[in-house]
Amino acid sequence: MNATTTYTARAHTNIALIKYWGKKDEKLILPMNSSLSLTLDRFYTETSVMFDEQLKDDLFLLDGSKEKNDKISNFLEIVRQKANITAKAKIISKNHVPSTAGLASSASAYAALALAASKAAGLNLDKKELSRLARRGSGSACRSIYGGLVEWQEGIDDQTSFAHPIEMSRDFDIAMIALVISTDFKKISSRAGMKRVVETSPYYPAWVQNTAKDLRKLKQAISKNDFETFGEVSEENAMKMHALNMSAHPHFNYLEPDSIKAMKIVEKLRSQGVSCYYTLDAGPNVKVICRRKDIQAIVDRLSDSFGQEKVLVAGPGPAAHLI
Ligand code: 2P0
Known part of the structure; x- marks a missing residue:
């Protein structure tokens, strides 16, 4: 060759x-x-x-x-x-x-x-x-x-x-707003973090059982086009993952003070009737799940607190492809 x-x-x-x-x-x-x-x-x-x-x-x-x-x-x-x-x-x-x-x-x-x-x-x-x-x-x-x-x-x-x-x-309406809290490299990589949790968290077996239930609920919400349940289940599953990290030995967490501040803003918006939910991965950045019609209200609110340049809007993307 x-x-x-x-x-x-x-x-x-x-x-x-x-x-x-x-x-x-x-x-x-x-x-x-x-x-x-x-x-x-x-x-x-x-x-x-x-x-x-x-x-x-x-x-x-x-x-x-x-x-x-x-x-x-x-x-x-x-x-x-x-x-x-x-x-x-x-x-x-x-x-x-x-x-x-x-x-x-x-x-x-x-x-x-x-x-x-x-x-x-x-x-x-x-x-x-x-x-x-x-x-x-x-x-x-x-x-x-x-x-x-x-x-x-x-x-x-x-x-x-x-x-x-x-x-x-076709009318499943979803958008995601990413709020950039920090660009620092992760202190604990996903690979290392999840390994530690599996090996040391006393709650790990409960996570595995419960996540199977969350997955069923989420798929049901998708098939019924039920956005509120979809958001609720996603948010709860993310919080359970972060709770696992805090229950590991040694414990760790990816959240920063500004992550919590953003989560509270999303909760407040929700209490005011805007249907929005958060999720966080192995880092402090907060991602808000919402409907397209609510993007502007959420972007405005997050921009007020964190600056416009920290707020990025995304939608569903395509499959991997050759170019
Ligand atoms: C995920 N995350 O499902 C999870 C949830 C973040 C939180 O980053 O070890 O980089 O290479 O298989 O795929 C998954 O970590 O870990 C991850 P490896 P990966 O997206």
Whole structure:
């Protein structure tokens, strides 16, 4: 094999509404529970991959600078094995997340890499196989293979753990407003945080049981186009995840004072009749789930307290695709 054609893929980030927080198999990245997310239009990663026999090592350029990244080389090793090739790869990746947003994510990164690398290696994977492959890079990436609402079914092994899209009615009206609280690097990565919780939180078994119930309720709310239940269940599931972190040993949490302030603003807006709910991932940034018609009122309120430049609006985004 000489140098192959370069393939470029774009994949969008996703925000989990029912969270993935713990693995039952760390090598294969099999989750303890199924999760459900919304792929977002506003934030994405574009990645180009070319395999070349002449290269001594994998070469990875992120946003223009050369990076050493063992996780990426390990992931490419999986692709090489599947495709039965040995060539190293040149990878050029660019995150399209508004600068200083602090929302860059391994989900869009590995979904784009899975699509571009598998194509460049001569593989023609269907979406299920792509989702399984992306999962090996980062769990949440298996959901970014699809657009809109997406469920990652936990499965019991490599073959059965993958994502699939959830049908939503055409008039299911949803938007997400991201409030940037901090752009600092996470003190505890998602990977380390969830591992600690699985190993030490006395509440972990309750989380697993309860999250299965939350997932059923959320899917039912989606099928009934019931936005209030959808928001309520999402918010509660996020709070349970953050409570797990505070119950770990040693305990930790991702919230900052401004996260709490924003949560209170959302609660106040809700008490005034604006249907809006919050969720937070492994960081202090608050994401508000709302209907499109309420975007302006919420953006105005958050901008008053935090500044307009901290408030970013997103909607449902597309599946990963080649460009
Ligand atoms: C998720 N989060 O479902 C969860 C909920 C944040 C909170 O960042 O170890 O980067 O690479 O599989 O996918 C998931 O962490 O972790 C995550 P790995 P990943 O989106």
